[in-house]
Amino acid sequence: MFSNASNFVHGVDKAFLIIGGFSLFFLVSFTGIMIYFVVKYNRKRNPKATQIKDNTLLEVTWTTLPILLVLYMFYVGWQGFFPMRQVPKDAMQVTAIGQMWKWKFEYPGNKESDTLVLPINRPVKVNLVSKDVIHGFFVPAFRIKEDCVPGKNNFSWFIPGQLGDFDLLCSAYCGVNHSYMSAVVRIVPQDKYDEWIAALQVKGNDTNIGHSVLDKNGCLACHSIDGSKLVGPSLKSLYGSTVEVKTNGTTHKISADDEYIKNSIYDPDKDVVTGYPQGVMKSYKGTITDKDVQLITGYLKTLK
């Protein structure tokens, strides 16, 4: 009856059925009682109400029983949740990095991927980090969710039990493209996994270094390289062009040279491109080194 997509499905769905079952029972019986009373004691049929006295025993009963009931519900819920915090020692470790509107998964050996590929039936602990704001690591099919909170090290763990692709969604609101921040969890047999991880690029060994700097820092979530307008202006044929910007409230034209690109990355609120809001892009000072800026600039020059 329960799917076995992960080891938690059973506990969580059981809690759903039990608590939901009781809820449904109350809903149906209350509605039934209400309709029955409305019909039976309708003013036409029952023009005179019968006054009844309070009954302490009854009051005590319907206070105690719900207490016992909710304690039971609490127990069921906790039972379903408790295992989610008990990570087995032999679990393999992956780090999920949330960054405005892109997921990255870091594997041991400094390898990085956009898809979370995992071997079936092996416990995995996912360390959750965020580089900017709060994101939510949510795989509905696995019944797991935990937030990536900047400055905190949260985790989640599970044992995948079914082959196939599953949706990974960002559940915590994180800005404009929150709803596009999704990824795929791909569960594969162990041998396929070994093959895949062996073929995975070590970070930074990308052929086009400038592009990978942009990709790694999440720039491409806001800036396209094909001319289409996302959150920020497209980076296509930006270099060398003339841009209209607003500085301290006054509009003027500026030529997009090395200096301008650097300023745009380190101090984006100084020269704000007209038509775009201030404060959307944050400063990358301290995150992106001077060398990386040069790599970016070099790459931008090729985007004609």
Add this chain to the structure above:
Amino acid sequence: MANNVSHITDYKVLARVVLILMSLTLLTIFVTSFHLGAFSVTVALLIAGVKAFFILTYFMHLKYESLLLRLLVTMIFVLYAVIILITFIDYAYR
């Protein structure tokens, strides 16, 4: 209204209370100058609590107010303490 006989606190009582408060202040400074770590936090806050008690009872006339008001004031402090405690169920076990 004006006809309810409200209590007039004696000047002497007020002066005595302020002397107690000032000596407690000096005591706190004295105790905490010894860098006793966690102990000095406890002591300082305890003394502050005693001082608060004096202010509430005498300066703010709680001693002469209705039981209801005294209960309410106590309730506020209890509520606040509980909120801090509960928050620390999170922070203490992180």
Add this chain to the structure above:
Amino acid sequence: MSEKEIHIEVHRDDEASKLGMWLFIFTELLLFGGLFLVYTVFRAEYPQNFHEGSLELSVTIGAINTIALLFSSMTVAMALSAIQKNNRKLAMRLIAVTLLMALIFLFNKYIEWSMKFEHGLYPGSPLMPHLGRGDLMFFSLYFFMTGLHALHIIVGMVLLTMCFFKIKNGTLNYQKYIHLENGALYWHLVDLIWIFLFPLLYLIT
């Protein structure tokens, strides 16, 4: 204006006003309560930085301020007793002393803050981000808490000044002193909060 309207405006219930003032004091306590909660959390997180941070503050100035506030609390309580005994002159003098103490307090605060400013320590200063996270938090809290407290001092001063003039023109007298009673309650509240601020910021190292 009809007679009924007059009736509403004249309607006076001192018990109600006092209860109202107490309820307002509750909200003020919880307002600062939120701040104390934040303080506690960060103190637990960065004990060492808070230790070092509080060493930067002058205990002497803090102590003088504490004494000044305690003293002013007494004088305002005495002012209330005085007006209840229909001694207007004394009440006015005592309120004046209270206000003087408040000014001393604010003056000290000013000295203290400007010392910090000279060292480049103020919210939004270029220096602040270069401090360690814990130090930054200590000084942020220091400015925020004492700033909010100073604001309350100023409000309290306004209230007491109003009482002063009301005594002077006789609208506040031995039969009708609820404004002074409430003003004094507010003033004690300001004192009460300082009693906790002082050890937490200056003493516990």
Add this chain to the structure above:
Amino acid sequence: MSGNKKNEYVSYLEHQGKYKGIFSWIFTLDHKRIGLIYMYAIIVLFSIGALMGLLMRIELIAPGETIMKPQTYNGMFTVHGIIMIFMVVIPGLSVVFGNFFLPILIGAKDVAFPKLNRFSWWVYITGCGLAIASQFMQNGPPDTGWTFYAPYSTTTGSNVIMATFAAFVLGFSSILTGLNFIVTIHQMRAPGMKFFNMPLFSWAIYATAWTQLLATPIVGITLLMLIAERLFGIGFFNPSLGGDPVLFQHLFWIYSHPAVYIMILPALGVITEIIPTFCQKKIYGYKAIALSSLAIAGVGFLVWGHHMFTSGMSDQARWFFSFLTFLVAVPSAIKVFNWLATMYKGSIDLKPPFLYALSFIFLFTIGGTTGLLLGSVATDVQVHDTAFVVAHFHYIIFGGMGFAFFAAIHYWLPKMYGRMYNMKRATIAWGINFVGFNLLYFPQFILGIEGMPRRYFDYLPQFQPLEVVSTIGGFILIGGLIFMISNLVQGARKGEIAPANPWHGTTLEWQIPSPPPLENFDEAPIINPNPYDYK
């Protein structure tokens, strides 16, 4: 009864006083007029907020961009949330019907501080103005969600400062109202009326007022810290400055969970008034209902962490909050049991107010019991931040507090305006509302369980069928609401003259003429120790 003959007395509606025209309303000190001007403001704001809700529904009818851009959508649900929560439902019942009927129910001439009451209204309007203005200022509407979670709220470029300041101002108004009501109940009860002789609506208002008074300052200071953070770079909540985003969530929910009881307690009170009247029966379990209001308000202070089950709180905190959350459900359950017991062997008159009350019980049960699913940690992990939560709170806020508001206005409109609306139309409008409402929100429970996150501008194609059903429900509901409102407006302006006691109620408001005279009671009211004394 003297209610029918207009010229025997001057009702509060006609009494002019110092000012004329509109000024006789906005400068009034009369609690009844203040209640009404609150109501007009709230209806306008509700319409704006509801329109935004409808626009969001249209956007969600198909995946991808339908009628607006993602940024617009984000601003929309934020402002929808801010308007609905801070300006419509938190003041809601308590400022409208609390102001109008609390003094009457306890036999008083007015609230304790009429001037403060008027001042609260002005503060409220100022707050609303600020919030609306934050929409149009240069940086665009705030886009943080009504929860203002840091660090997003400390870094985004939109008008967050203005919006948080507006929420701060509104909170101030809420505190003053709460303060006023507590003092009123303590000091202004008619001679002979003890606490346990008060009608239960007054008890509900009393519990609400305490919650308003004690919880609101915490969010006040939190919002001030957020503003300081944005203005001065003080990093209370921003981790890159040493702050702690989870602390923000604690502080926010320390207020905002009790705030949900600010919304629902007066609603429970209204239903408790309506049921005995339309059953012509003494309320069952008076004391249990009165005390359960206090219990909800009290325990409600301690469960805030159930909004943070996935934020990375310690495991101890998770079970503790879950445990307390379940406990707080019990007093609500007690109320429902007592209502049903009151209906037993009553003489039930199925008029519109009672229909709304019955549907309130139905919708509140759905909203409340899905609250249990959220309070249980295992299930909350699955449905936190999904459409399930959206459905839960619309059921309990709109289905609960909203329907209670409609019930209250159908119940008390004859008293407030001295005129009656058209019963038949009101019943039809109720039917449309009930169907539309369920069609609108029920699908969202299923969507949530399947994993559709909330605050999503765009979604996976498999969710579309249910989203379409939901949007259709939205259109039905708007039809019903417009029908209902127009019927009420027509009734209030041109309806038949209402008798003083159209429903044969026993509480004090029915003992005075409709509409009430300026000072409510021309002679001192006679207090019956049992407010629901049906023979």
